[in-house]
Amino acid sequence: MSNPLLDLPLLPPFDRLQPEHVEPAIAELIDQCRAQLKEGLQEPGWDSTLAPLEEAQDRLNRAFSPVSHLNSVLSGPWRAPYEAALARVTAYWTELGQNRDLYKLYQQLAEAPEFASWPQARRKAVELGLRDFILSGVALEGEDRDRFAANSRRLAELSSRFANNVLDATSAWTWHTEDEAELSGLPQTALAAAKAAAETKALDGWLLTLEGPSYLAVMTHADNRELREEVHKAFVSRASETGPNGCEFDNSAVMEEILHLRAEQAMLLGMANYAELSLASKMAQDNDRVLEFLNDLAARSRPAAQQEFDQLQEFAAEKLGLDRLRPWDIAWAAEKLKQERYALSQEALRPYFPYEKVQTGLFAVVEKLFGIRVEADIGVPGWHGDVQFFWVTRGGERIAGFYLDAFAREKKRGGAWMDSVSTRRQTADGLQLPIAYLVCNFSSPVAGKPSLLTHYEVTTLFHEFGHGLHHMLTRVDVAAVSGINGVAWDAVELPSQFLENWCWQPEAIAMISGHFETGEPLPQALLDKMLAARNFQSAMFTVRQLEFALFDFKLHCLARGASAAAIQQLLDEVRAQLAVVPVAEENRFQHGFSHIFAGGYAAGYYSYKWAEVLSSDAFSLFEENGIFDSATGGRFLSSILEQGGSRDALDLFTEFRGRTPKIDALLRHSGIEQLELNTNPG
Template sequence: MNTFLEKFNTKYNSAPFSQIQLSDYKPAFEACIAKAKQEIDCIIHDTKAPDFDNTIAALDFAGQELDRLSSIFFNLNSAETSDEMQKIAQEVSPWLTEFSNDITLNEDLFKRVKAIYDTKDNLSLTVEQQTLLDKKYKGFVRNGALLNEEQKKKLREIDTQLAKLKLTFGENVLAETNNYQLHVTNEADLQGLPEGAKEAAADLAKSKNVEGWIFTLDFPSYLPFVTYVDNRELRKEISIAYGKKAFQNNEFDNQQNVKDIVRLRHERANLLGYASHAHFVLEERMAQSPEKVQSFLNDLLEKAKPAAEKEFAELTAFAKESDGIEHLEKWDGAYYSEKLKQKKFNLDDEKLKPYFKLENVLQGAFTVAEKLYGITFKEIFDIDKYHEDVKTYEVVDFEGNLVALFYADFFPRKGKRNGAWMTSFKSQFIKNGINERPHISNVCNFTPPTKTKPSLLTFNEVTTLFHEFGHGLHGMLANTTYPSLSGTSVYWDFVELPSQIMENWCYQPEALALFATHYETGEIIPQEYVDKIKESANFLEGLATVRQLSFGLLDMAYHGKPQPIEDVKKFELKAFESTKLYPDVTENCMSTSFSHIFQGGYSSGYYSYKWAEVLDADAFAYFEEKGIFNKEVAAKFKEYVLSKGGTEHPMELYKKFRGHEPTPEALLKRAGLV
């Protein structure tokens, strides 16, 4: 019996993880693709004249079993993968690309869509229906519907190659992360490292049957090491290892993959009539053009660079004065930043961590959501999980109606990629009068509990949890008719608004009082710490801003204009010229592990983080003005931002919430850059 080919006999139709066999996937993909093709054929061969319901809406609801299967499979391939699973991913990805091309390159289907699109002004459609019609029509055109047969064939080849290359890129980064470990046997080499991080490293060594301490390139292991360990040589070693992932001329090297992905993306864009991949992508973004993005990034850089240079000079002087360091290197950055922060604010993560027990912080995020949006979270134990670390929650409104299922997966492990993300196992939509509720997941990599301590978060991890939870709320509170417009299915430079605005509550005394209590004494975080958190919020903000802008500029350099890349490292250095502060490290290259743009969906979109910061600073200013738990502002944010998904142009939705377009002033003010 194949789990995916039966109806899930589970509570809330949740994924039956424990029943899934790896051998189920390939036959399930074959069967679900065949079924989706039949559904598409029914639309094409419908004898009735094409109209919105029998073509556009039918198309949006076609292939739902395939969508569900894909979301389960690819989510697990990120959070709980294995060599065998990666092999399956390499096999099925081309099938999915081909199926997607079979739809968008089908002339008969496109004719039906075009017939409706051409008469759209005579149809009395809702705003959501108009948006869906535009999206479907553009989806065909942007994926080759107007090409001739030879060009269509070429497009299929490019798409198949790109699907495989992106997977390989990610697999190489994961392999390089897993292949490195720093084994320390002399405790004196760990001088400065907090006890919790040391204990976690000892536990890891023990699990591998070796003496001493083991550190890896997983963020909860790597970051405390480079932030606190006094031994500069060891910081250098692990820092270089981190920076040279997939840049070692070995079997996991990504240099050729970077070149191939960039070249194929440009070829694809040109084939479709666009000047570059960035022109293609940005047509469907709030920013609209590479020129606008470039000018947005450069304007911010102009304002942030003087502050960054001043901060870098201060950090350099501090390192020289403290330890006689003549030249500040990349492996010194986190270390001396932390020392300077302690000196200036007498505040360090080790003082704060006891107040940020993971369970309390998560409960805090739940309470903030309850106060703002009237939803409650209850842990349940009768939902299947894909790993014992995962916790499952039922989310209901004040009337007791199901809002969503929520999965939380917070600790690193071998089959899980680095980083933090939100995803969904089942979309929200309304069909036959039933509002199908979504199944949403937050995946992070926080420090796991040890024998003596629970999982205690750094303040940075607290904001990460709130950030991903903001994405989660965007998914959970979705309330649209059509699945492809639901939840986070919005322009990518709008998708970060719900996540980034949530981070603001982490700095508010009123919100911190809800969850920042000492894990041993229960004492609420002292007001002086809260004041210092707020005071230090802009600490080295210039450097942080320039770093983010450098990634955005690198992304635009790759995708903004077609150009041959002979040497990935040289190309990267040129793109970083205007933002360079630290000396270059010869062995390192950021591009070869820049998963956001080469594996994830951020190509030509990395600027979105800064763009969304403009939106979030402006939006949160509204909350501050009326009260951070103001019901009226929260209701407007829920109605126009969180529940509407991609049913309307984001700028229109934002203006309905805020009353005006956002301006960068609130961001610059908050960041202390004006």
């Protein structure tokens, strides 16, 4: 039987991939990588060793990519083969990172007289390679070396288990009713989705789940307070000992072991804690700098956040009959206050943001900014009927492509993300184009109506497309620093958060909105209300993000990890310092914090705020020159998007902006600057 993973075209043949293809293909491709390395080291050099090794590893990466992706978007039959392949791939990369012969080659290349005249991308790839060798334990000896490798393999396994527990806990809970009165307040879009969910289970009535669209609809709109409480408690206790499934999916022991092993990895490398290890590949210089940044922003934001919450509590008491806001009341009461203050509801905006119109408008926005076109190709097979494929072209020439999987469904990982199918690189046969996955979890079209997005969901689509542009518009052709590869983790959110700004510009909103039935543009009155409400409770949102970031960073500053009880205690301490909203006793946010336990954000969640400083400051130049100014768009393209990881992120930002970043634009865009003035004495 032929194995499509062994001879992959640029676009994976999703219509032919089967779970049984995975293990034999990954095993063979890893063997090929090892053989290529052995052969290349016979005559060490860039062209004789590193270039052919990059080729072999690219085949491995492009085979593992669809396997990892299918596990995220379909799970089920792909979970076991993915986990088996993950173990093999992790072992290979750990082994490679500890190969001293290869490390010596990198050293020799960096020390050679001609190194200074090499192309920038090659030099940076060697410099980052040397750093990564050190962080992979190449200098360790004996038991320490073996222990580091074993820990790396185990950490990959635990991260996958953490994500599986969150997914399974999310899927395991449902709430069913045949009495529509219990769902009073839910908008028609949510009711239609709940009706469709019930039908998939052969049930009458309506079925609520913990998937994002369903959960948010209940918390924001359901008048049934008991229902809000039940759904909220189920959501915030997922994968914990307090969850509705008891300890079946409990992540407590998984978190403990992850933190212990991370701390041990740092200790083996001679570092004080995992946070120090994490920052070795980031812009931030040291732990103190990150904590200073977060605490400074917290000090600026918390008084305003407290003021916002006090106003919400006062409104709830006077208008909603709630003397004391509970955690499951916050979003519901906030929506009521927003409607009173601005006469605006996200549900009123939905009809003007049909998914296809937003998508078409997004493509038009980036065409104006960066001179590219996005064209659909219906002939490319996907993994589900919802999946679309697009080519990115410039001057009629294909330069990249991406898959777009926009809608929520059962057994699909929650949230939104971008990932790589293939990386732009020079091959013996020519230039390999960069291909991306873009994944969201919006409400599906139901009852003959298209998917109608909230404005928050519109910004999510722009955010992920910003990541995609960073991957797809690179002009670097060395894989290690092409696209998002090699980019400092605390700068990787710059393009994504940057692109969100156009969701708030009237000229761009006219391109992404139009009533789903009439095509009527968003009325000026609604637009004015939306813009006026932009910073509604922005300080409360900021301190919530800072709570997550401080918790994450302080957790990874611990020298020996932490028990589940100690993790909870630390989170309680951070909340005491920062939080202004009440928290349910059952809340085990940390048990579902996939960003840091199953993703790449360990000791790095602060990156969202760090990069927001960069993105706000970058956008302020467009505010000065015009939001579609072609020269400014060209500068961002050439200085940021095209450079990938070939140069330091701070140098690239400074090249674009003409100076180092300032925090002023972030405070202004979030409304905190004005709130500071309102809350400061005198």
